[in-house]
Amino acid sequence: MSVVSRCNAKALIVDKDHQSQPLSAIGGLSGGGATSRLLIDYKEPQRSEILDYLFTPNFGASLHLLKVEIGGDSQSTDGTESSHMHSKDDLDYHRGYEWWLMTEAKKRNPDIKLYGWVGNGTSSPFTYPNLTVDYITKWIQGAKDVYNLDIDYVGIWNERSSDSTYVKTLRRTLTKAGFEKTQIVAKDGGADICNDLAKDKAYAEAVSIIGLHYPSDYSDYSQCYALNKPIWASEESSSYDDLNGAACWARVITSHWALSKFTASIMWNLVGSYYHGTNWYASSMMTAVQPWSGNYWVSPVVWATAHITQFTQPGWLYLSDGYGSGNLPSGGFYVSVSHNLPMVTLIDPKTNNFTMNIVKINHDHAPCTRPPLPPFSVSAETVVFQLAESMGDVKALAVWFSNFQNESQGIFQRLSDVNVSSNRTFMLHIPVGAMYTISTITSGPRKGSHGTPPASEPSFPLPYSDNFQGVEDSQEAKYFTDQIGAFEVHADMSGNKVMRQMVPELPIGWSDHGSNGPVSLIGMREWQDIFVEVFFRTSSNITAVNTAACVGTRVDQMWSRGAVFCVYALGNWTLSIGGPKQSTGLPSTVLASGHLSGPIQRDTWHSIALTTINTTATGLYDSHLLFEHSIPNLDTGFVAIGTNGWYAIEFDKFSMSEAGNWSKPVPLCKKPATGDKLGTRACATNGFAVSDESFTLRSDWAIEHDQTGLCVQAEKLEVGSSVVLAPCDASNPLQQFKNDYTLIRNTEMPVYLDGTLFHLSGTMSGTVGLNLSNSNWNTWSYFPNTHQLRNQYTSKPNLGYPMCLTVVC
Numbered sequence: 001m002s003v004v005s006r007c008n009a010k011a012l013i014v015d016k017d018h019q020s021q022p023l024s025a026i027g028g029l030s031g032g033g034a035t036s037r038l039l040i041d042y043k044e045p046q047r048s049e050i051l052d053y054l055f056t057p058n059f060g061a062s063l064h065l066l067k068v069e070i071g072g073d074s075q076s077t078d079g080t081e082s083s084h085m086h087s088k089d090d091l092d093y094h095r096g097y098e099w100w101l102m103t104e105a106k107k108r109n110p111d112i113k114l115y116g117w118v119g120n121g122t123s124s125p126f127t128y129p130n131l132t133v134d135y136i137t138k139w140i141q142g143a144k145d146v147y148n149l150d151i152d153y154v155g156i157w158n159e160r161s162s163d164s165t166y167v168k169t170l171r172r173t174l175t176k177a178g179f180e181k182t183q184i185v186a187k188d189g190g191a192d193i194c195n196d197l198a199k200d201k202a203y204a205e206a207v208s209i210i211g212l213h214y215p216s217d218y219s220d221y222s223q224c225y226a227l228n229k230p231i232w233a234s235e236e237s238s239s240y241d242d243l244n245g246a247a248c249w250a251r252v253i254t255s256h257w258a259l260s261k262f263t264a265s266i267m268w269n270l271v272g273s274y275y276h277g278t279n280w281y282a283s284s285m286m287t288a289v290q291p292w293s294g295n296y297w298v299s300p301v302v303w304a305t306a307h308i309t310q311f312t313q314p315g316w317l318y319l320s321d322g323y324g325s326g327n328l329p330s331g332g333f334y335v336s337v338s339h340n341l342p343m344v345t346l347i348d349p350k351t352n353n354f355t356m357n358i359v360k361i362n363h364d365h366a367p368c369t370r371p372p373l374p375p376f377s378v379s380a381e382t383v384v385f386q387l388a389e390s391m392g393d394v395k396a397l398a399v400w401f402s403n404f405q406n407e408s409q410g411i412f413q414r415l416s417d418v419n420v421s422s423n424r425t426f427m428l429h430i431p432v433g434a435m436y437t438i439s440t441i442t443s444g445p446r447k448g449s450h451g452t453p454p455a456s457e458p459s460f461p462l463p464y465s466d467n468f469q470g471v472e473d474s475q476e477a478k479y480f481t482d483q484i485g486a487f488e489v490h491a492d493m494s495g496n497k498v499m500r501q502m503v504p505e506l507p508i509g510w511s512d513h514g515s516n517g518p519v520s521l522i523g524m525r526e527w528q529d530i531f532v533e534v535f536f537r538t539s540s541n542i543t544a545v546n547t548a549a550c551v552g553t554r555v556d557q558m559w560s561r562g563a564v565f566c567v568y569a570l571g572n573w574t575l576s577i578g579g580p581k582q583s584t585g586l587p588s589t590v591l592a593s594g595h596l597s598g599p600i601q602r603d604t605w606h607s608i609a610l611t612t613i614n615t616t617a618t619g620l621y622d623s624h625l626l627f628e629h630s631i632p633n634l635d636t637g638f639v640a641i642g643t644n645g646w647y648a649i650e651f652d653k654f655s656m657s658e659a660g661n662w663s664k665p666v667p668l669c670k671k672p673a674t675g676d677k678l679g680t681r682a683c684a685t686n687g688f689a690v691s692d693e694s695f696t697l698r699s700d701w702a703i704e705h706d707q708t709g710l711c712v713q714a715e716k717l718e719v720g721s722s723v724v725l726a727p728c729d730a731s732n733p734l735q736q737f738k739n740d741y742t743l744i745r746n747t748e749m750p751v752y753l754d755g756t757l758f759h760l761s762g763t764m765s766g767t768v769g770l771n772l773s774n775s776n777w778n779t780w781s782y783f784p785n786t787h788q789l790r791n792q793y794t795s796k797p798n799l800g801y802p803m804c805l806t807v808v809c
Contacts, residue, residue: 011386011425014336014356018323023316023337024209024230024263025113026253026309028054028061028270028285030101031069032158032235034079035284037481038273040097041291049450050288050296054270055108059448061285061302062309066105067115067153067234067266068098070139073486073503075512075558076158078274082476082486084139086502088131093142094474095488102149113314115234115266116140117155117188125508126163133170137177152181155188155234159213162187162196164203171206183208188234191215194224204229214238216371217252217259225261232264237301238283239368240742241272243699245283246300247361247404248368250435251333253308254359257318258325258333267301275481276784277525277638278557281745283369291479293457303402303412303447307437310445311355311400312337323388324356331378332360332430352392355439356385360430364754365405365699369742380431385438387424394420398442405433405700412447458785459687460524463657468497476520477654483557485518485646498537498650505646506582512558516579517550519559519642522656526786528554528636528685529660533609533620535653538569540602546570546585547647552640553612555579556794562637565610565619566644571596575617575629580644592629596621605652613660634795636685636802658686667692669809672708676809678723679766683788683804693806694787697744701736701754702728705807706787711735712805714753714770721770723760725807739780747793748779762791768805780805 030036039050053060071081082095093099105112116139125132136154143149154174156162167186174182186207187193197204210224211234224231233256239245249267256262272284273291282289285305288296316337319325324336336356360378367373387394396417403409409431418426418438428436439445460479468477471489476482477499485503492498501518523530536549548566555562559579564587566580567573572595574580576587600606609620615633619626639656643649665684669676669692684690694706703712711728713735715721729735736754743749752759753770761775762768781793789805 011384012326012334013323013386013388014319014391015323015388016319016352016354016390017388018320019317020320021230021261021263021318023312023314023318024232025065025266025314026063026305027065027067027113027115027264027266028063029067029235029266029268030098030270031076031081032268033069033076033081034274034481035077035269036097036101036271036273037079037476038291038479039271039288040100041478042288043291043294046294046296046453049453050271050286051104051108052448052450053286053298053302055105055112056448057109058310058444058446060298061305062109063112063305064309064314065113065115065264065266066102066270067117068102070116070136071096071098073507075484077280078278080482080484080486082488082502084142085135086486087504091138092474093146094472099143099147102143103147106149111313113152114149115153115155115185116151117158117185125157126161126166129163129166129169132166133173136170137173137179140174140179140182141177150181151179153183153185153209155185155211157187159189162193164196164200168202168206185209185211185232185234187211189213191219191221191224194221194227197227198223214370215260215262217255218374221260230263231261232266233262234264234266235268236265237267237368238280238370238742240745241282241284241287241297241299241301242741243300243404243407244365244741246304247365247433249301250304250307250359250402250404251361251366252368253304254333254335254357257335258327263318275521275525275638276745278481278483279746280742281784283742290457292461294454295456296453300402300404300407300411304404304435306412306445306447307400307402307435308357311437311439311441328358328360328381328383328430330381331376332358334358353440354391355437355441358428358430358434358436358438360432360434361404362432365433369740378432380429382427382429384425384427387420394440396420397426398439400437400445402435403431403433404435409433417442463655465655467653468499471497480520480522482520484512484516484642487518487520492650496652498652499654500648500650501643502648503646514582516559517582517585517642517644518646519579519640521555521557521638521640523639524687524785525638526636526685526687526783527638529613529658529662530639530656531609531611531659532639532656533607533654534641534651535605535607537605537650537652538600538602539648539650542647544645544647547649548580548585548644549608549649549651550579550640550642550644551608551610552579552642553610554635554637555640556637559640559642561635561795562640563610563612563617563631563635564640565608565617567596567600567608567621569600569602571599573619573621573626575619575627577632579640579642582645585644591631592627594626611659632797634797634801662686664688665690669807672705672710672725672807672809674710674725674727676725676807678712678725678768679806679808680762680768680791680803681766681806683790683802684786687785689786693804695789695805696787697739697741697782699741700730701738702730703737703789704728712737714758717753717756717758719771720773723768723770744780744782745784748781748791750778751780762803764800764803
């Protein structure tokens with residue numbers, strides 16, 4: 001890129017005499033929920049490498065702040081995080097992985113700020129405010145006493161209501177307990193909190209920071225400004241971590257100050273370490289979903305973050321509009337942050353560093369998943385910046401550059417320094433897609449690297465077994481991801497470690513308010529033909545009469561679909577579609593049922609096993625055959641273990657393996673070529689990636705066929721047009737298949753030609769085209785493990801077995 005030092009165009013003034021609010025932080029969020037779950041299962045050195053990219057100063061994202069979930073035993077997006085208090089009489093500071101994550105962050109950056117949020121209690125955390133305040137205070141106390149962690153900020157109840165009485169009580173209690181420096185952020189939701197605070201002086205005094213989730217820079221925040229408190233985007237982005245996700249993040253961490261005067265932006269989520277098939281896959285700063293292979297993805301979002309975090313620190317001062325911050329003449333934003341430590345300044349003014357960030361992303365790539373972004377236009381331009389006398393005697397400035405629309409131009413690349421002319425100006429050419437950092441800091445920042453991670457192996461390794469003896473007490477078992485309830489490993493009376501469901505009653509619901517019984521998942525969303533066995537034990541201390549232990553295959557995130565086999569304490573059993581309901585303790589769609597020879601003997605180990613192959617399910621209890629029964633051949637999904645209520649059922653000796661014929665399918669089109677048409681066929685199952693149905697959704701909106709490197713192209717812009725393979729051409733509008741690049745990995749979404757009403761549709765007979773008159777579906781879902789573009793995310797019985805986009809030749 002060219003950086004020039006002189007121009008006669010009207011200059012943008014940069015003047016340190018016009019300082020504004022301090023930068024609070026650029027941060028990342030672990031939780032909301034269970035988003036970092038698989039990270040702790042990585043082996044070294046890959047686990048430490050991932051942490052370095054996130055937290056080590058001047059290496060990667062170099063985050064200023066880490067926000068973590070205070071586990072509440074409730075499903076909160078991608079899973080459940082164990083509470084430090086399953087009940088008011090229970091306390092364990094060794095559950096979960098957020099303590100570990102905060103400790104690792106502090107090891108790498110002792111100055112990183114820590115922020116906890118979410119809560120617990122009864123049907124609402126505010127019904128008994130003293131109970132919830134005690135819950136939060138004990139969490140903060142445990143962080144200090146057990147891990148020597150100071151919690152800088154604490155939130156209220158994620159994206160739900162706030163409560164004046166609760167917040168005032170929390171503030172008094174924290175201060176009394178010695179945590180007067182812990183600031184309250186309210187409410188981790190909408191801006192309506194500002195109206196509430198304006199009406200209640202004591203409530204407002206208890207709150208230090210206004211925390212908004214996914215705020216639009218085009219909304220009115222006048223009521224919030226009137227409170228004279230820092231305003232944060234305390235949860236932001238939720239966007240897939242490709243180049244478009246980086247473009248989204250680069251825009252908001254710049255525009256949030258330039259347009260809205262927000263002083264912090266915190267990305268949800270920090271690291272996508274949760275299975276595809278749970279919500280919001282890879283909507284993250286990094287992705288690490290293969291602890292078995294060690295593979296991880298250092299996304300361009302990391303380097304968008306580094307553009308600010310490696311050149312600033314919390315406490316640096318933003319410059320005011322028109323004096324270092326604002327809109328670029330031809331679209332885009334710029335902000336300047338000044339390092340002005342008074343004591344040092346008085347001694348040596350030369351230490352007054354400053355950093356300028358400039359972003360110009362067009363509307364085609366700038367949107368995050370939420371909120372909607374109003375239309376705008378940008379164009380490339382050359383801008384002159386005029387440094388005021390207050391900026392000191394600056395001869396040259398470091399220049400770092402990324403283009404988040406054209407990766408070939410560079411990502412977080414150090415360019416030649418720009419010289420400042422004798423009239424204190426310098427000029428910068430700003431192309432569309434650009435993010436620039438211009439700084440007096442000329443040494444220290446770097447694009448750190450641990451080299452190439454291990455090769456990707458997306459298929460979960462089978463066979464797999466675990467007797468839980470190597471798991472630390474109070475932790476989840478390796479690779480298991482709790483979705484309802486909390487399953488922890490504990491030693492029993494004999495010293496044998498078992499996996500036990502620990503939640504004693506329905507917790508406060510965030511996204512789930514009492515659907516199916518507790519469940520923990522493992523494996524792949526693509527599995528179908530699987531054998532699973534586990535031993536279970538029901539304690540005589542459980543007062544409930546008809547408790548159940550269950551195993552499942554082909555299940556979705558909340559086990560509302562899939563084949564599930566349960567045995568009950570009274571001696572009955574069921575084979576069902578989906579798990580048992582909390583309301584009845586029984587499944588709603590029973591395929592087969594029967595009785596054992598008698599009630600299950602308590603305090604004794606029993607085994608339960610399920611095999612599903614194609615349209616047949618086989619169930620065994622204590623190695624004796626109970627059934628061989630037909631099941632629908634519609635679902636693919638995870639392996640599950642669970643129960644039918646809030647019972648301390650124990651599990652041990654878990655194992656799973658392939659069932660049936662697991663040979664890799666042969667592609668029907670072995671040598672695809674230019675001009676070959678696209679159609680659909682039944683998707684390869686069990687996690688196999690087959691070459692004729694493997695595609696990549698590119699960030700420039702092309703759909704690229706992996707084997708050939710050719711792209712999907714509409715033959716004509718008309719109803720019924722076929723789609724074919726063609727040489728990739730980013731300028732060809734017939735190849736610009738737009739989609740919601742985040743949600744298409746988490747549900748079915750339209751795939752449409754940019755700027756038109758023409759979308760990709762398909763039929764049960766295998767035809768694919770534009771707006772087909774006989775189409776059976778008009779939406780698609782992308783499965784990243786197998787690179788399949790499917791017509792279903794979860795099973796839709798009217799569509800039969802999932803169909804995949806494929807090359808027909």
